[in-house]
Amino acid sequence: KPRDEKLILYTGGCSKLKGGLIAVKALEYLKHDHVKLVFLQYEKKNRGGGLQEIKNIVKRFVGKDYQYLVEQEIEKHGLQGKVIFRPSTDCVEKYYLATDAVVFPSTLAHQARPIYESGAAEIPIFITDFENTKEFVDETNGYCFPVSNAKKLAERIDEWIDRPEEALTRIEKNKMETLHNHNLNDLRKELISFFHDI
Numbered sequence: 001k002p003r004d005e006k007l008i009l010y011t012g013g014c015s016k017l018k019g020g021l022i023a024v025k026a027l028e029y030l031k032h033d034h035v036k037l038v039f040l041q042y043e044k045k046n047r048g049g050g051l052q053e054i055k056n057i058v059k060r061f062v063g064k065d066y067q068y069l070v071e072q073e074i075e076k077h078g079l080q081g082k083v084i085f086r087p088s089t090d091c092v093e094k095y096y097l098a099t100d101a102v103v104f105p106s107t108l109a110h111q112a113r114p115i116y117e118s119g120a121a122e123i124p125i126f127i128t129d130f131e132n133t134k135e136f137v138d139e140t141n142g143y144c145f146p147v148s149n150a151k152k153l154a155e156r157i158d159e160w161i162d163r164p165e166e167a168l169t170r171i172e173k174n175k176m177e178t179l180h181n182h183n184l185n186d187l188r189k190e191l192i193s194f195f196h197d198i
Helices: 020-029 050-061 066-076 092-098 114-121 150-162 164-181 184-197
Strands: 006-010 035-039 083-085 101-104 125-128 143-145
Touching: 006 020, 006 092, 020 035, 020 066, 020 150, 092 114, 101 114, 101 150, 114 125, 114 164, 125 150, 143 150, 150 164
Parallel strands: 006 035, 006 101, 035 083, 101 125, 125 143
Antiparallel strands: none
16 A cells, blocks of 8 residues: 555444444545545445345335445445455454554444454554443543544544544553453453352
8 A cells, every 4th residue: 555545444344333334424524535444344235136136126215225325425425446345354353454543433332342453453443432432442542423423533533644643642542451451361360250250
């Protein structure tokens, strides 16, 4: 990749819950034009006809075909060169190592494993500001934004690019939090303690 290009990883596929459409929409608002989104867990639909195609048409008509909404957003705003689609993988860690940041724009409170994965990979995390994740990520170790707010997400991404020193502080804090709270030694102790208690 070019030296000034920034790759942001989104791992959630075409899922409304995980906010793929929000991640794509944020690209429209960025002031920096050298940012690309690596969109993981994307599988091209077979439009070959039959009953499945009829179901897809009905879902599109009622606004429930989330993959179609993502694809339409990209086409409508000319974002084809800004989104890199990749299929599901058992080697997600390779993507964490190859990208510069990770985004988790979930639309509902949800298990937020990318917080710890970004901490281990030493890259910044952009995450929806839900109460259930504040225990693990806040403005000291990540970049938070309001639910479904693609414009605010774009502002946080621009802030990260514009203030690299602040980013390093957040990255280091998230790395330390991850090492402290999510390592195998402590997990073993916690499990033994849990089994003793029951």
